[in-house]
Amino acid sequence: MDNLIGQGRAAIGMIVDPDSFKEGVVGDLNITDPEFGPGAVIGTAMLKGETCTVIANDAMTVNPKFPVVYAGIIGMEEGYKMALAVYNSIKADKDRPLGKKRPILLIVDTPGNGPGKQEEIFGMNKATGAYQLALAEARKEGHPIVAMVVGRAISGAFLCHGLQADHILSLSAEFSTQIHVMPITSISRITKLDIEWLQELAKSNPVFAAGPNFFFKLGGVEEIIDSIEAMRDRIVAHVAQVRVLKLAGKNDELGPWGRGTLGVERGGRKTRAKVIEVMNEEFAAVADRYLK
């Protein structure tokens, strides 16, 4: 297999323990309707003998109720279905100690959120927001969340399904993985700048360019993995690393804030840190006047 684009379901089988995936079931949740948010695959599996929640995209199906949902797009039903899987993971492990919360594995291959009129009338923004808040809550409750980009991780859909993880891993660009807001061809068209020149600029500044390597340099991806076979072991290793940091109370080294620090270390996103530093100083100088 050259790549895993559109193969979210197959990717689950390559990562979790053989034949352990139970689709639709997470704690008390048991979804049996095959037409409920079919673009999102949720369920429970074993990962090296440990119970874990799996959330993936299914690009090979369409949502019969929402025609804009196909090819791995996350629609309203999909977003809420994914959120249900997360909240039920939290609920199921409510009484378990910090080091024993089940990992949540996000297998990412999605090109976007549902772009339709009905979606806007009822509020697609709430569905994608709901899933992100659920993931952030699970992360802070102690669940290790690892995202594995196996195909497309595009813009708002990557924010929805991926960027709230503790750690993000991506198959390398040889597997046609795509991480971007917009391809460089579109950026060229809109900014009226030559593609060749933009590609040259991207070498020294990863802030706009498309691809996992640029996200790595910005700290937006923790690790790039160069073989499909290695995914399983690397995910298991990252779950363990994340757990150690959570047990040590180092939540600021994980998730979106941790990736901000990583962006400085890797040299791709330095200005952010400067802004934060100066703002903190300016606030400290007047804090007494406001906090009484």
Place this chain on the structure above:
Amino acid sequence: MAKQLRELNFEFKAETPKDFPAGFLHYGVVGSGDMEVIIEKKAMSGAVKFKVVTPVTGFDEVWRRVLERFVNETGISNASLEINDCNATPVVVSLRLRQALAEIG
């Protein structure tokens, strides 16, 4: 083609100088066809210096004339002006600079 923001620098002295009466002033929004300016008091032996950051090429002489006239007409002196421009016309530039000064009053 590489496209870069350009920086233009000018210095003028008003015929009848009046000191800039405030320490620091910011005015304007960098909307399309608009600009913002920071004016700061600075001991410059009566001179005024400008730094203009703009995406526009080929209008350096127009900038010179507009800014020089502003200095002579208002008598502003001992000040440093920094302008961020986004394709503002000379009329808009003159208007915004005068509005900025009016903020002090």
Place this chain on the structure above:
Amino acid sequence: MSNKWDTLQSQSFLECNARQRAVGLVDAGTFTEFIGPKDRMSSPHLPLMGEAIEFDDGIVTGVGLIGKRPVFVASQEGRFIGGAVGEVHGAKLVNIVRIARESYDKMLAANPKLPEGKRPAVVISFDTGGVRLHEANAGLLAHAELMDQFQDCKGKVPVISVIGSRVGCFGGMGFVAAATDVIIMSPLGRLGLTGPEVIEQEMGKDEFDASDRGMVYRTTGGKHKYIMGDCNVLVADSIEAFRKALGEVLAKPYADLAAMRRIGSLEKVQYQLKLVDLCVKIAPKDSKDVWKYAGNKNPDALVDMPLDLFLKTAERLKIA
């Protein structure tokens, strides 16, 4: 237009720039700006692409007071590259929320009985289409950081959205706003995820005709969001009206504000799923189909109805 508080109050919120909104939304003379124009922290990336820069990178951040409450404010400038979020812009927005929550933690550690009326709050005045293309990756990452910060605020610091500016609140910022506790809009405010032009481009004119301004407002505008429950408070288009609504909201107990959220818990998600079922049932071609379902017998009359009458007349969507 002047930035003086008294003059600002009667001004159209839609016409005000980001700094005027920030100054005018809190009590007179209380706003202190952080990373203002003086710091000249403009984008380091835009000059490389020949794009104009702004000293504040299109966002005003600072702190003011509403009564005795420290209110941390972020106010976006839609006129500067559509209020889009780049690295500096994003970092300012994220960190003002973080400072509010850190302040809460410090204050409550020092005095666990601190009255709610003295605890920090966050107000965000949105005027944005989301990620800034020229520094898209950094903008994207900032969105994720915001959602993370909001989750940290949960149970502690109320986060209020105010939406009534020209660009509205779209793209990733559409779900950022949805994730706040309370949303205050004017009928001119617009909120959504995918803007009408993008829907038309991707799905065709039959799905959405972006040149149909009436349709655009009915789909994403303040009145529609109010009927749907996605906007909690609908106010007139003035700084004063927004400020008063903000004051009334922040006078409520935190628990009441948390109850006004649309998402953020299993129960809220279960409720939203009922709305999704309703969407399938009605299959609306126009927001008016939903207004009718909500009990508005003459939805056409609501479109141009003056705000006072609209607030008395409009039935809001409720499902069991």
